[in-house]
Amino acid sequence: EAGVVQSPRYKIIEKKQPVAFWCNPISGHNTLYWYRQNLGQGPELLIRYENEEAVDDSQLPKDRFSAERLKGVDSTLKIQPAELGDSAVYLCASSPRDRTDTQYFGPGTRLTVL
C-alpha cells in the first residue's frame, strides 16, 4: 500500500512569493489533514477535510493561507504571500473512515522563506 505522497519535498522561496504544496492521501482515506511543524515543535493542525469539505479550518491563517481538496482526493495548500515566519515543515496526513484515530503522515514539505 502506497503511503501519503507529498511534493515538493523541499522548497526555498523569497518572502512575499507564493508557494503551493500538494498531497495525495492513501487510497480510500476520506479524511485529510494539513499540519505545520516548526523546528523543535510538534505538528499543529491547520485544516482537516472530510472528503471535499473543510470541517475544521480554525487554525488556518486565512489572510494568506488557502487550501482545497477537489473531488475529495488530492489536496493543495497555498501560501500567498509567504513570510519569514512561514518557514516550517508542512505535513499532510490521512485516515480511513473506520479508523479515524489512526493518522498516516506523509514525509512533509520543508519550506524555507528567505
Added chain:
Amino acid sequence: QKEVEQDPGPLSVPEGAIVSLNCTYSNSAFQYFMWYRQYSRKGPELLMYTYSSGNKEDGRFTAQVDKSSKYISLFIRDSQPSDSATYLCAMRFTGGGNKLTFGTGTQLKVEL
C-alpha cells in the same frame, strides 16, 4: 503554559537500556493518548494508542497513562540504535474531530 509538555532532550542511552519518555498535560478532558515516532526528515508514525488510564504493551514498547496525575509514559525495553528518533506524544478529547494536540517531542539517541 502549553497544554502538553514534553522534555525535548536530547536523551542519549546505551544500546540495551530501558528508555522512559514522558509527557504531562493540563487539560483533564483529554481521553485518547498516542505516541508517534519521527525519524529525521520523515513524517510521524503511530507507535502506541491508548484510551483513558492504564497500560498497553506492544513488543518492546509499553505505554502508560495516569489520568489522575495527567502524566503519560512510553517505555522502550532493550533499546536499539534503530530506535534513535524523536518521540512525540499526542492526545485528543472525546469527539473533537480527531484533532490531536502534540507535545514538542523528545529526541532519543541509542548508542552502540
